[in-house]
Amino acid sequence: MTTLLEMRGISKVFPGVRALDHVNLSVEDGEIHAICGENGAGKSTLMKVLSGVYPHGSYEGDILYDGAPLTCRNIRDSEDKGIIIIHQELALVPLLSIAENLFLGNEVAKRGVINWPQAYQKTESLLRKVGLSEAPTTKVEKLGVGKQQLIEIAKALAKDVRLLILDEPTAALQENDSQKLLDLLLELKAQGITSILISHKLNEISRVADRITILRDGATVSTLTAAEISEERIIRDMVGRDMAHRYPDRVPQIGEVLLDVQGWNVWHPDQQGRQMIRDVSFTVRKGEIVGIAGLMGTGRTELAMSLFGHSYGRNISGQVKIGGKPADTSTVAKAIAAGLSYVTEDRKALGLVLEEPIVRNVTLANLFGVSNRGVLNKRRETQVAERYRDAMAIRTPGVFQKVVNLSGGNQQKVVLSKWLFTDPQVLILDEPTRGIDVGAKFEIYTIMNDLAAQGRGVVMISSEMPELLGMCDRIYVMNEGRMMGELTRAEASQERIMSLILKNERPASNGANSTEKVA
Amino acid sequence: MAEKGMGAHLGGHLRENGMLMALVAIVTFFTIVVRVVLDVDFLSAQNITNLFLQNSYVIIMALGMLLVIVAGHIDLSVGSVVGFTGAVAAYLTVTLGWPVIAVVPSCLIVGFLIGAAQGYWIAYWRIPSFIVTLAGMLVFRGLTLWLLAGQNIGPFPKAFQSLSTGFIPDAFGVGKPNMTAIVLVVLCALAIIWMGWRARTRDGEFGIAQEPMLIFTIRNLIVSAALIFVGYKLATFRGLPNVVIILTALTLLYGFFTESMTTGRRIYALGGNEKAARLSGIKTDRLVFLTFCNMGVLAALAGMIVAARLNSSTPKAGNGFELDVIAAVFIGGASMSGGVGKILGVVVGALIMGVMNNGMSILGIGIDYQQVIKGLVLLAAVIFDVYNKSK
Numbered sequence: 001m002t003t004l005l006e007m008r009g010i011s012k013v014f015p016g017v018r019a020l021d022h023v024n025l026s027v028e029d030g031e032i033h034a035i036c037g038e039n040g041a042g043k044s045t046l047m048k049v050l051s052g053v054y055p056h057g058s059y060e061g062d063i064l065y066d067g068a069p070l071t072c073r074n075i076r077d078s079e080d081k082g083i084i085i086i087h088q089e090l091a092l093v094p095l096l097s098i099a100e101n102l103f104l105g106n107e108v109a110k111r112g113v114i115n116w117p118q119a120y121q122k123t124e125s126l127l128r129k130v131g132l133s134e135a136p137t138t139k140v141e142k143l144g145v146g147k148q149q150l151i152e153i154a155k156a157l158a159k160d161v162r163l164l165i166l167d168e169p170t171a172a173l174q175e176n177d178s179q180k181l182l183d184l185l186l187e188l189k190a191q192g193i194t195s196i197l198i199s200h201k202l203n204e205i206s207r208v209a210d211r212i213t214i215l216r217d218g219a220t221v222s223t224l225t226a227a228e229i230s231e232e233r234i235i236r237d238m239v240g241r242d243m244a245h246r247y248p249d250r251v252p253q254i255g256e257v258l259l260d261v262q263g264w265n266v267w268h269p270d271q272q273g274r275q276m277i278r279d280v281s282f283t284v285r286k287g288e289i290v291g292i293a294g295l296m297g298t299g300r301t302e303l304a305m306s307l308f309g310h311s312y313g314r315n316i317s318g319q320v321k322i323g324g325k326p327a328d329t330s331t332v333a334k335a336i337a338a339g340l341s342y343v344t345e346d347r348k349a350l351g352l353v354l355e356e357p358i359v360r361n362v363t364l365a366n367l368f369g370v371s372n373r374g375v376l377n378k379r380r381e382t383q384v385a386e387r388y389r390d391a392m393a394i395r396t397p398g399v400f401q402k403v404v405n406l407s408g409g410n411q412q413k414v415v416l417s418k419w420l421f422t423d424p425q426v427l428i429l430d431e432p433t434r435g436i437d438v439g440a441k442f443e444i445y446t447i448m449n450d451l452a453a454q455g456r457g458v459v460m461i462s463s464e465m466p467e468l469l470g471m472c473d474r475i476y477v478m479n480e481g482r483m484m485g486e487l488t489r490a491e492a493s494q495e496r497i498m499s500l501i502l503k504n505e506r507p508a509s510n511g512a513n514s515t516e517k518v519a
Numbered sequence: 520m521a522e523k524g525m526g527a528h529l530g531g532h533l534r535e536n537g538m539l540m541a542l543v544a545i546v547t548f549f550t551i552v553v554r555v556v557l558d559v560d561f562l563s564a565q566n567i568t569n570l571f572l573q574n575s576y577v578i579i580m581a582l583g584m585l586l587v588i589v590a591g592h593i594d595l596s597v598g599s600v601v602g603f604t605g606a607v608a609a610y611l612t613v614t615l616g617w618p619v620i621a622v623v624p625s626c627l628i629v630g631f632l633i634g635a636a637q638g639y640w641i642a643y644w645r646i647p648s649f650i651v652t653l654a655g656m657l658v659f660r661g662l663t664l665w666l667l668a669g670q671n672i673g674p675f676p677k678a679f680q681s682l683s684t685g686f687i688p689d690a691f692g693v694g695k696p697n698m699t700a701i702v703l704v705v706l707c708a709l710a711i712i713w714m715g716w717r718a719r720t721r722d723g724e725f726g727i728a729q730e731p732m733l734i735f736t737i738r739n740l741i742v743s744a745a746l747i748f749v750g751y752k753l754a755t756f757r758g759l760p761n762v763v764i765i766l767t768a769l770t771l772l773y774g775f776f777t778e779s780m781t782t783g784r785r786i787y788a789l790g791g792n793e794k795a796a797r798l799s800g801i802k803t804d805r806l807v808f809l810t811f812c813n814m815g816v817l818a819a820l821a822g823m824i825v826a827a828r829l830n831s832s833t834p835k836a837g838n839g840f841e842l843d844v845i846a847a848v849f850i851g852g853a854s855m856s857g858g859v860g861k862i863l864g865v866v867v868g869a870l871i872m873g874v875m876n877n878g879m880s881i882l883g884i885g886i887d888y889q890q891v892i893k894g895l896v897l898l899a900a901v902i903f904d905v906y907n908k909s910k
Binding site for chain 1: 721724780781782784785787792794795796797798799801859
């Protein structure tokens with residue numbers, strides 16, 4: 001095997017921060033090379049250097065590609081050489097068709113006139129390659145996230161890709177879509193396409209990667225071959241310490257019922273007659289961590305948001321009791337007052353005001369707590385933010401730092417701080433560790449345990465079954481808007497959760513669950 | 520990391536200090552050029568008085584427009600609302616003969632209702648504010664023409680005129696210079712320095728990187744010197760115009776509201792991320808509605824001041840004002856996408872627009888070139904912003 005890409009001594013300095021410090025990366029022709037590291041370790045910066053987002057000259061070090069020095073001035077230059085990056089946030093135009101998206105900026109055209117028949121033909125052959133059977137005229141917004149991800153790869157194939165870079169491609173995918181994507185990567189590898197895979201999911205890495213490079217604090221820690229890859233080793237190199245336990249120890253002290261939801265029904269906000277939540281009942285006890293398992297799109301988020309101030313859905317019915325008394329949760333303000341908090345799965349879009357400092361985000365849901373007759377007490381506000389910064393170990397130069405500058409894990413801690421400051425009795429955490437690195441996950445778990453130990457009720461919605469099994473005292477399983485069953489900690493296992501999900505699943509009608517084979 | 524925080528801090532203040540410097544530079548420029556070309560004093564007492572009288576409407580409306588823009592919206596109708604409320608004022612006072620004491624609150628209520636009518640569709644029906652207020656711009660211009668029947672209505676009684684052209688009498692009986700003006704201005708300067716010092720010490724306590732002492736001193740010296748100079752000049756002419764008192768009071772009120780009140784804070788959160796704000800228990804719809812009501816009231820106040828100054832209501836009053844106001848807000852550092860902007864910046868932005876209007880008119884620069892120059896200044900200010908951010 002020959003070396004396709006050699007990055008040597010790459011350093012990149014931003015004002016006040018050294019994002020990359022003499023990083024070395026060597027990728028063989030035809031391999032799948034994984035890059036691992038905590039958030040803020042420099043993975044994305046390194047890929048931006050490679051793909052020309054940071055042009056040649058704005059960084060130190062050399063890049064050899066295909067035996068020659070690579071000096072990209074912009075993304076176009078790197079794409080011309082067959083280096084194509086697929087970002088975490090998909091870059092598709094939802095209202096355009098698949099064909100239009102595939103050839104966006106690269107149209108099948110002569111003198112600006114598009115040759116549609118040829119474009120459609122090419123689209124179909126590309127879609128076959130990634131295992132999709134959609135019509136080329138289908139609008140991208142009609143596709144699920146998993147299929148959109150495959151469209152992104154097809155788009156890369158349309159540009160004669162040699163080196164494909166995927167930045168956390170499975171972060172938003174559910175299990176079967178992730179598997180499909182990984183299978184496709186292996187298939188592309190067989191066709192001689194080299195891939196760089198940035199991922200937090202260690203099981204995926206060990207499944208497909210030939211080699212793995214681990215970054216920490218902007219420097220290369222190690223490059224391991226397939227034989228050396230083990231989760232323990234990867235975690236140790238990533239966080240710089242051994243992590244004997246993935247989940248912090250806890251002795252549950254469970255009290256009386258705190259949250260009691262009975263007969264909860266919710267209809268879709270726009271589509272007439274579509275019921276999203278069907279007759280759901282569940283309880284959460286004091287000091288208990290309760291999991292809600294299920295595939296994505298089965299109504300877990302809809303359940304949580306409809307409970308929290310009717311933030312989702314219409315014609316909501318059912319009873320909520322908090323601490324034994326009927327609670328009015330019909331607006332967000334009332335839900336907060338009743339002692340309920342909801343930590344959203346999408347912290348950037350729904351949880352934080354990114355351009356505002358930590359202090360303002362922490363107090364946003366409880367401005368009464370830092371004001372007197374509508375006048376803010378900024379001294380008290382700052383003290384509150386400082387207190388949570390210490391308690392949560394939010395790593396930041398100060399509480400006046402804008403939230404947008406924080407890593408995913410620290411952002412999540414800010415969101416948690418915001419809700420803790422409302423002093424909730426029950427917290428619903430929706431995918432609390434999504435997109436967060438291993439070290440920060442452990443910290444979030446510890447915080448959750450502390451909350452339970454304080455006598456609060458914690459509801460954890462998660463798509464990662466190991467996490468639910470590791471953390472929860474009880475797990476509810478949802479599918480298609482219903483509660484399919486309930487498992488105690490002793491009963492619960494991945495197999496039992498899956499079998500409950502599949503118990504009476506009808507043939508899936510929506511695209512996200514279709515299971516056609518990869519060609 | 521600490522360096523980065525420091526850099527960001529300086530960057531943030533660079534914007535504010537930069538705008539202040541630009542204002543000083545523009546004033547200096549006109550002072551010299553007007554002296555050289557026309558041999559006239561640009562900073563004469565009379566011209567400073569004129570400057571405030573002519574541009575008060577921009578500052579007043581810019582305060583409300585900042586809230587609208589921070590909330591992530593825009594109001595294109597304010598120029599027409601100025602015309603319409605001016606017409607209502609004329610109709611009530613001149614045609615119907617109502618006393619001024621009844622006319623002023625009536626007009627403010629009309630402004631509130633106009634803001635409410637537009638805000639209702641924007642907040643509760645989610646119709647883009649650009650469209651609703653564009654419609655409002657046409658509707659209220661049309662209603663102005665209808666109410667005035669295409670004619671000018673005037674003149675106003677003295678009491679109404681004093682809204683704009685009145686002056687605060689000298690309480691100390693000195694006459695010239697007007698001691699009230701001087702005392703008020705000196706107090707104002709001391710208050711600014713004191714508040715700045717307090718904020719600075721507070722920053723120190725909280726471990727926020729402090730602005731270097733030198734910059735702090737220089738800035739405060741310039742601001743207080745300018746304030747006392749302006750106050751002294753005004754005092755030697757006719758004293759403090761009523762409008763200046765209104766302006767100062769409103770600026771302080773809105774400054775306090777945006778910086779230190781929960782409702783103000785919520786408007787920023789709403790503009791920064793509406794969904795996150797709503798999920799934090801903030802009634803975002805009502806907040807948007809109220810910012811438009813507030814805008815309507817301020818537009819009505821501006822409408823009366825403009826009418827009082829012209830001493831008649833004309834069908835064309837307020838034409839194009841919305842552009843000056845919106846430009847002032849953006850020059851003052853607000854962001855088109857919402858969530859960003861400060862009252863102080865907006866006032867400086869409005870003063871920049873005002874000084875340029877006034878200076879170019881004195882120099883006899885044609886309205887054609889004036890528009891070109893104002894447009895370029897707006898563009899330059901926003902480019903400066905974007906450049907600073909990307910650095």
